[in-house]
Amino acid sequence: MERDLALLIPEIIILLTVVFALVAEMLRLPRIALAIIIAGLLLATVQTLPLLDVNTTVFGGTFRIDTLSVWAKLILLPATVLSLLLARAELAGTDREGTVYVLVCLVSLASVLLAGVGDTMVLVLGILLSSLGSFALVAYPRDDFATEAAMKFFVFASVTTSVMIFGLSYWFGGTGSTLLSELSRLDSSPVVAVIGLFAVIIGLGYKASLVPFHFWAPDAYEGAPVSIAAYLSVVPKIGAILAFAQIVRDLPITMAWPLIIAVIAVLSMTYGYLAALVQNNIVRLLAYSSIAQAGYFLLGIVAVGTSPLALPSLIIFSAAYAAMNLGAFAVVMVVGRTLETFKGIGRNKPALGVAMVVFLLSLVGIPPLAGFVGKFLLFGAAIEAGFTWLVVVAILNSVLSLAVYLRIVVPMYQKQHDDSSVAMSTPLISLVWVIALLLTIAIGLGAQLLFGQLNEYLTGESLHCATSLSYLS
């Protein structure tokens, strides 16, 4: 028990942070709440560092402390801090701004839980916690748009989550346990395994906004404050993707789950970029782009268990995605929500323009930026897993994505018709995009720093594969 609690120190710190911040908010001290949360999240990040080499589970296998979940904390918690800075810049002075910070922190806790999921009940808990917080965040502006978006989001989430819980009951029936590590027992009853898998795909697919469970995302992002859209497109999404990885690690490879996921990857990438191609609202464009990027994540998921590159590539792409997507949203907060407002911005504000170009090219996957390294490793993992065709599709989609993102870049360097739209920047937003810019470049050039840490894990992972194989025999 003491050991388990000691291993959960980062999560416990986040939970306590939420409580204290809530008290501060009740006293109407939003700045104090924000300070508490940022300090708490950074403390939790620091407390995660000693766990880097740990590979174990706590509370009877229901929660995993392994490289995946530890790195999820190291990526998601700083990303949450950056999102909070954006939220502060956008929402300062509004009624009940402190609740935003508290909810964001709670959703991050849920995302971190998802990334270490070892039990279907923790999965349900994580998704519900993350969803409930997100509804309120989207509805925060309390205008028609936001309310409608939150309502759609809520209905969609309720249905998908119910279906998921229903499907998960099959896995429980088949294995007699809620533990994911028992899933390999389903080898002899493929129908049960597939029903449960579809349930998980629906539940996590909604959370990660994968096609065809993405319908809520563009509306929710558009209705929500931009900073919240930025947050939702990064932290809960990465949490859900990593939960996916945790689950498929235990699925018997004999059932064709990689193929099912590959099909969803193709749908997400292609639909996401095609839909993004016709958007004029940049937030919606980035929403569809994040749907497509989620499809790229799945290239790593299909390779879990067959390629040693799979988990490192997922982690590196998570870090890259968090940096470049938050950066792009931060620039949108400065410039404005429509393509029209981007006209001439590259000439008027050269530094901001260069930063946006870097974020967008990184999203395309152009070297030597972070997105390239992440995608390159994902491609390598998928090829090694025998999914060369999927990589070819992903590569073709990269070309499509270039067209999508250049739709933003091209007007940036055109002549401005009028200078009525003056971009407003605050030091906080500038801080965020500068940090994101540095990270986008640094992750691209210094991926080895992450990789060196992950290397330890590669050997651990092969052991993991070996044990699951021995289960089969």
Added chain:
Amino acid sequence: MYPLVSITVFLPLLGALLVLSMRKAPTQVVHGIGITTSGLTLLGALQMWSRGVSETGFAQVEQIDWMPSIGAAYRVGVDGISLPLVLLSALLFFVTFIYSAKVRKQPHAFVALMLLLETASIGAFTALDGILFYVFFEVSLVSMYFMIAEWGHEDRQRAALMFFIYTFLGSLPLLLAILGLYLGSETYTFDMRAWISDPPLDGTAAMLALVAMLITFAVKTPVFPFHTWLPAAHVQAPAAGSVILAGVMLKFGTYGIIRFAYQMTPDAFRDAGLVILAFGVVAALYGAFAALAQSDLKRLVAYTSINHMGYIIVGVAIAALATEPAIRATALDGSVLQMVSHGLVTGALFMLVGMLQDRANTREMDQFGGLLKVVPILGWSFVLAAFASLGLPGLAHFPAEFQIFLATLQVEPIAIIVILGIVVTAGLYLRAIAQVFLGEVGEKWTTKTMPDLSVRELLALGPLLLLTIALGVAPAWVLDVIHKTTANWQF
């Protein structure tokens, strides 16, 4: 020994950062930094030249671990194929900086982008690591996109977009091939030297990788039918961009065909040799005939590029098909020399067309006439470059094309029909010279509207023309370097 290759590669990048950090500096200073940096880079390249190449493998190798877990490292070095191209790139950038010292529109961004492009170009030729090569390859695309989109002519946005998307689509198969070579290599490495000395793929996998690489480099070269981006990009690009695009960036294609396609999947390349040869012949003839149909001087030069690059493809294919090492070396020598000659001659031609356009604001040949009397230096320079381009003996293209045709006759005599291209280019250049520079002087063109070359333009053009003659009269000083590698060719 200091890391000369790395210094040469990254010096322009340092210059670019310097320019960007001095946002208030006046235009002259900015161009001065550009010229100085590229001049120093040229000195670096010259010193690399004096250090030379080795008989086997790569010389002047510099290596730092980058991502050791996946076998990627920063590795650079040169051999007889890449060293002449490094020197060519450094020279072309230097003279282009002199030529474009007139640019007044956003000089900071222009110089910084050009310097970034220089790092990417020299980096691509010296990279000995699969990922590193790809990085430089793509960075060059991005910088060229902005170059065309910002400083190009009337329809630049569309041309830049087409160029970027087309060549980006073209470059992605290479990424697949690199991944395939990596996963096929025994030790999981991105070291290109290992891929060359022990080709990782065989059978169908090698053929698929070869096809992927050929698509990438065929788009870049460009080979018919993947060439459609080239005329659009060239016509809209600023003159400086055209010089670099034709002189340096097209070489990525042919260099890649030798370095990647030929050396890393040699058996598959040999099997596909006849097909590649056919593509080369068609490209050379198509380029010549398409150039014949142009009335726009810049489009004409652009299409003759397709023709000249076609000869290089022919040369490489012949080298692969040849059974005798001596013939193979001849074909490769010719091909690499052709890359250098094409860089010098086409660089000069695009510069001259740019100078004409600066003066006349048009490139339509029928708008000119009798210019030899108005601008004798410009005129005779164009005549010299045009004669070089059509392969006149004593000028740069002749020794290169001669060696290619010689090897072709010995290996696949039928492919010699490609020599028809020379006749066509001779015809079209003579027509162009007659229309633009001979005959009656148009009323519009007086020494006032059409001054002769300025000192700056002479300084930019002079080195290229002198080297065109030097390479034609005495090609040995370059051939010796190339031959050192091709004489011991293992494939």
